[in-house]
Structures are given as structure tokens and as C-alpha cells.
Amino acid sequence: YDIPLLQKPASRSSSPPSAPPPHQETARTARYIAHQSDWGHLATISNQDKIKGLPFGNIFSVSDGPADNSTGVIYFYVTPMDTTVSDLRSNPHASLTFSEAEGEFCRQMAFDPEDPRCARLTLTGKMVEVAPEEVAFAKEAMFSRHPVMAKWPVGHKWFFMKLDLIQVWLQDWTGGISLVPLEDYFKATPF
Amino acid sequence: YDIPLLQKPASRSSSPPSAPPPHQETARTARYIAHQSDWGHLATISNQDKIKGLPFGNIFSVSDGPADNSTGVIYFYVTPMDTTVSDLRSNPHASLTFSEAEGEFCRQMAFDPEDPRCARLTLTGKMVEVAPEEVAFAKEAMFSRHPVMAKWPVGHKWFFMKLDLIQVWLQDWTGGISLVPLEDYFKATPF
Numbered sequence: 001y002d003i004p005l006l007q008k009p010a011s012r013s014s015s016p017p018s019a020p021p022p023h024q025e026t027a028r029t030a031r032y033i034a035h036q037s038d039w040g041h042l043a044t045i046s047n048q049d050k051i052k053g054l055p056f057g058n059i060f061s062v063s064d065g066p067a068d069n070s071t072g073v074i075y076f077y078v079t080p081m082d083t084t085v086s087d088l089r090s091n092p093h094a095s096l097t098f099s100e101a102e103g104e105f106c107r108q109m110a111f112d113p114e115d116p117r118c119a120r121l122t123l124t125g126k127m128v129e130v131a132p133e134e135v136a137f138a139k140e141a142m143f144s145r146h147p148v149m150a151k152w153p154v155g156h157k158w159f160f161m162k163l164d165l166i167q168v169w170l171q172d173w174t175g176g177i178s179l180v181p182l183e184d185y186f187k188a189t190p191f
Numbered sequence: 192y193d194i195p196l197l198q199k200p201a202s203r204s205s206s207p208p209s210a211p212p213p214h215q216e217t218a219r220t221a222r223y224i225a226h227q228s229d230w231g232h233l234a235t236i237s238n239q240d241k242i243k244g245l246p247f248g249n250i251f252s253v254s255d256g257p258a259d260n261s262t263g264v265i266y267f268y269v270t271p272m273d274t275t276v277s278d279l280r281s282n283p284h285a286s287l288t289f290s291e292a293e294g295e296f297c298r299q300m301a302f303d304p305e306d307p308r309c310a311r312l313t314l315t316g317k318m319v320e321v322a323p324e325e326v327a328f329a330k331e332a333m334f335s336r337h338p339v340m341a342k343w344p345v346g347h348k349w350f351f352m353k354l355d356l357i358q359v360w361l362q363d364w365t366g367g368i369s370l371v372p373l374e375d376y377f378k379a380t381p382f
Contacts, residue, residue, distance in 0.1 A: 039304035041288050043234030043246035050358045050370075051315045055234035055246050057288030058313065061305035077305075083360070083368060097232055097248035102293070112339050113230035114252035114268075122249065124242045148303050167241045169274070177274060179241075 023173040027188035033121040035070040035190040037098040047090040058084040063141040074163045075138045079156040095124040119172035130160035214364040218379035221361045224312040226261040226381040228289040238281040249275040254332040265354045266329045270347040286315040310363035321351035
């Protein structure tokens with residue numbers, strides 16, 4: 001991607017807590033996006049009548065941990081009544097995509113959402129129900145960042161899921177994408 | 192979805208140009224979201240080595256027409272170098288998802304992004320290259336709303352695609368989702 005590069009903004013290389021890490025640090029950038037994002041797009045294979053077997057997308061609020069504790073594992077709070085959750089029973093594989101365009105960064109930098117410097121992160125894996133011993137943490141992760149969820153109607157049989165990762169795909173600069181090794185992703189921190 | 196309903200905000204039922212239409216008008220709401228959104232999430236079936244056959248998601252800037260002209264047809268400006276465009280050569284089916292959380296509406300209303308009143312629209316169909324006689328319109332649609340694209344490097348062999356619709360899926364209120372008939376979708380206007 002050979003368009004003329006802007007100067008790196010000072011806020012990006014000096015890295016105060018709220019600014020993205022330097023783009024060369026791909027594992028850290030991936031963890032930063034995964035931690036900062038409150039919601040993302042989940043792509044699944046549909047089981048709906050008219051589009052069976054086709055890709056489908058839906059929106060979920062997420063958390064990889066409370067604001068001061070990042071795990072890199074993405075948690076969800078879902079109901080079996082949701083179209084996507086129903087799709088996941090037929091095919092549990094999914095990709096979760098975040099864009100820096102969800103926040104203020106790209107607008108502030110005047111990056112078009114499709115500009116590769118407006119970073120996007122796609123985590124691909126298998127959606128699984130959170131095991132009983134991990135539910136307390138998933139609950140803290142979700143409810144601390146989405147407090148209203150604690151009041152959602154119990155009749156909808158809400159439960160916690162998480163994404164078991166297969167691949168971490170990141171585009172955070174011009175010049176191509178990065179496949180971040182899982183080990184590097186989990187070793188890095190967004191802080 | 193039986194949580195206590197908030198009063199409908201005045202801004203939503205009186206419908207000045209920048210506010211969403213009343214939620215009962217599902218075709219109009221779908222067209223409103225499709226027209227107002229500058230970017231969305233495209234779900235495809237991946238052809239990448241490690242995740243072949245699994246769902247993948249990526250971010251694209253889009254336009255259904257210039258600001259004062261809405262078609263309901265979603266246009267894209269893409270390069271063959273893009274991961275998703277490469278995936279589409281193996282399987283052209285895709286879903287494009289928009290969320291009202293992309294703009295200010297849900298934050299202003301204090302709707303969590305997963306709250307069903309923070310509307311989401313998923314358009315499913317087949318991604319096709321725009322025919323020569325339609326390229327002038329696609330170009331006007333895209334470049335009027337994403338002016339920087341006109342300057343993107345020609346070496347990347349940019350071209351225009353659009354989504355040929357199969358299904359319009361909308362969640363814009365509590366109480367379940369709407370499948371909007373294509374005829375109603377195209378007949379409605381967002382204005």
C-alpha cells in the first residue's frame with residue numbers, strides 16, 4: 001500500500017493508555033483493539049431458511065476482561081433467542097471483527113474507515129459456552145463494562161460464551177496484513 | 192424481548208432527516224440505516240489457509256448513493272489485494288452488517304450496543320462486480336461520500352462491487368427481528 005504516509009501521530013508512539021500502540025507492535029495492537037472495543041461484528045454460517053450455509057453477521061457487546069484486566073479472550077452474554085446463537089448450534093465457528101472506526105480515533109485522524117491505517121482486527125475461532133468455573137470471571141468481565149446487562153430479563157435464558165481462537169488477523173497499517181501468532185497475542189498486553 | 196419499554200423518543204417519531212424513522216416502519220428503517228451508514232462489516236466464507244471454509248469478517252466503506260439520493264443498493268470500492276475480495280472469488284456470497292452503534296444514536300439514547308433497540312441491519316446476497324454502464328453511478332456514490340478514495344493508488348487496481356440482495360434482516364426494537372421483503376425495501380425511502 002504505497003500511498004504517501006502521514007507522520008506518525010505523537011499520541012500513537014508515546015502510547016498513553018488511551019492511544020493505540022505503535023503499529024509495528026502487531027500483537028500489542030491486536031490486544032489493544034480487543035481490550036478497548038466494547039462491541040464487535042460476529043460472522044457465522046447461517047442456518048436461516050433463506051440463506052442456509054451463507055455467511056451472516058450480527059452485533060454483540062463483548063469484553064476481554066474488566067477495564068483494568070485484559071485476557072485477550074473475548075466473552076459474550078447471549079440468549080438462545082438470538083439468530084446468531086441459533087446459527088452457532090449448527091456451526092460453532094465464527095469470526096469477530098473490530099474496527100477502530102467504532103471509536104473516535106479514525107475520525108480524529110481523518111482516516112476513511114476503509115483506509116488500512118484505520119485498524120481492523122478479525123479473531124477467528126470456535127464459539128463455546130463458558131465452563132461453570134469460569135462463569136464468575138465472564139460475568140465480571142461483561143457486567144463491569146455493560147452494567148445494564150445485569151438487569152436483562154432472566155426469561156431469555158442468557159448465558160456466557162467465549163471465542164476459542166484459531167487465527168488473529170490484523171490490518172493496522174499500509175503494506176499488508178499481519179497474522180499474529182496466538183502465543184504472541186496472549187503474551188502481549190494492551191497496557 | 193419483554194424488558195420495560197422506554198418511551199419512544201420524540202426525535203424518533205417526528206423524524207427530522209437525521210433521526211431514525213419509527214421502528215414499526217421496518218422497510219424505511221432498513222433503508223435509513225443502509226443510507227446513513229458510511230461503513231459496514233462484510234462477512235464472507237474464507238479461503239485463507241488456516242481458516243478455509245470458516246466465516247470471516249472485514250470492514251468496508253460503502254455508499255448506497257450520494258447523500259441526497261438513496262438506492263438501497265450497497266456499493267463498494269475494492270482492490271484484489273484485499274483478503275476478503277480474494278475470498279469472494281471462491282465464494283461470492285456475503286452479508287453486510289450495519290449497527291446504529293456506529294454513529295451517535297445509541298450512545299445518546301444510552302442503549303448498549305447489544306440492546307435490540309440499538310438497531311442492526313444485515314443484508315445478505317451475492318457480491319458482484321458493477322457493470323460498465325453502472326460504474327459512473329457507483330463512482331459518484333462512493334467518491335461523493337468518501338472523497339479520499341479518488342486519490343487512492345491506481346496500482347492497486349481498484350474496482351466497484353455491489354451486493355445483489357437475497358435477504359434483508361433487521362433488528363430495530365424489542366420483540367424479535369424483521370425479515371423485510373425485498374420489494375418493500377426497494378420501494379421505501381430513508382428520507
